[in-house]
Amino acid sequence: MVSITGLIATDPTARIMKGGTLIVQFCITTEEDGDSGWTQVVMFRKVAERAAAVLRRGSHITVEGILKLSPWVDKDNITRWSKRMIAIHMEVS
Numbered sequence: 001m002v003s004i005t006g007l008i009a010t011d012p013t014a015r016i017m018k019g020g021t022l023i024v025q026f027c028i029t030t031e032e033d034g035d036s037g038w039t040q041v042v043m044f045r046k047v048a049e050r051a052a053a054v055l056r057r058g059s060h061i062t063v064e065g066i067l068k069l070s071p072w073v074d075k076d077n078i079t080r081w082s083k084r085m086i087a088i089h090m091e092v093s
Contacts, residue, residue, distance in 0.1 A: 004039055004085060005062040006030035014052045024048040028061060039067075039083040047090060054092060063087040 006028040014024045024043045029036060041063055043051050055061065065087035071079050 001064055001088075002067040002085070003062055003064045004028065004030060004067075005060075006039070008055055008057055008059045008061055009038065011057045012051055012055045014048065021045060022048045022052070024051045024055075026051075026055065028063070037083070039085055041085050041087050043087045043090070047088060051090060060093045062091045062093070064089040 009027045009029045012024050012026040014022060016022055021044055026041055028039050028041055030039060031037075063085060065085050068084045068086070070082050070084065072082060074080055
């Protein structure tokens with residue numbers, strides 16, 4: 001498990017999957033050792049219900065879950081990494 005703390009950079013979007021499962025997605029921005037970064041966050045079921053009710057762009061949040069890193073190549077042929085977290089817990093401050 002990994003924890004990430006930051007500000008919500010985009011208003012959360014909610015949708016319901018075919019089987020009735022609620023999904024909420026948003027991006028948070030973080031700063032670590034002077035570097036800023038973005039993390040896409042995905043939440044399901046009960047934590048998604050709570051997130052949809054209370055989170056807005058600009059909220060300060062700590063999310064805990066499983067972090068997945070994916071490589072991609074930019075226009076200058078430099079390998080970059082995108083971060084996506086499947087969150088199972090959140091705390092709003």
